[in-house]
Amino acid sequence: MREATALSVVTAQATVSAELRSILGADIAGLLVFAPTIDGAGVFVEQQPIASAQNGGVNLPTILGANGSGGIPFTWGVSDQGEISEDAYEAMLTFFFGLTNGAQIKGLYSPLPWTNYLTPLSNILTDYLFGCSNQFVAQQTTSSLYAYRFNATDINAVPSVSACTGEACHGDEVPFVFHSFQQLGIQNVTPDEDALSNTIIGYWNSFARELPPNGDALFQWPEFTASGFQYLILENSASTTQIDPIPNCNFWDGIGYDLSTGPLSPQP
DSSP, X not given: OTTSOHHHXXXXXXXXXXXXXXXXXXXXXXXXXXXXXXXXXXXXEOSOHHHHHHTTOOOSOEEEEEETBTTHHHHTTSSTTSXXXXXXXXXXHXXXXXXXXXXXXXXXXXXXXXXXXXHHHHXXXXXXXXXXXXXXXXXXXXXXEEEEEXXXXXXXXXXXXXXXXXXXXXXXXXXXXXXXXTTTTOOOOOHHHHHHHHHHHHHHHHHHXXXXXXXXXSOOOOOOOTTTXXXXXXXXXXXEEEEOOOTTHHHHHHHOOOTTTSTTSOOO
């Protein structure tokens, strides 16, 4: 900084400021707190889902899961070039998580330089807002819970987000759950994809009828426990199980997930 000219410093500040305004004014703004809502009975839902889980709110049998690349759609389109600089990336981590946490997050997700820092940013959102927060809720349950990870990558349910091609993005599970490929304009569905859709529907139907989601012909889906951390992995060809497939969750648990008071609000 001592060797930089005043013009270069001002230019860099303006560039980062513009990038941050673009990011915060676009998709990232939708990731902040859930507003209080009113359900069909006219009752206010006042607690954040995480806070509700910590207070015993997950007290009924539940299926809970996330997609392998859920964060990508929320970072897509934050700039005209489809990328953000390292300076803007660091500034945003500091803005949301604080200086110390931001530096640690950068070390975890981007220890080496990237040509496009949207990639580690997407990975951060995938873990923090979806994978690890879901796992944290699952650990709080007082009833039976079945956890999944949707990793099928051959269908992009939102083709306008080209970065989701070859990834399991947020929403890509929807045509599988409802077998709605045709309604969404998805063509050339393979036999494996059709079979995976039927498998998922079988789990959901079995859960609705009998609570345990395992029917006679289904791959056995183990119950998630705080000591076991077992997930059903839903992939392109066959289902498998895996223990704790999400990295860095202990780190994120330490930061916390209550968006009304914590990390995704400006930090000193």
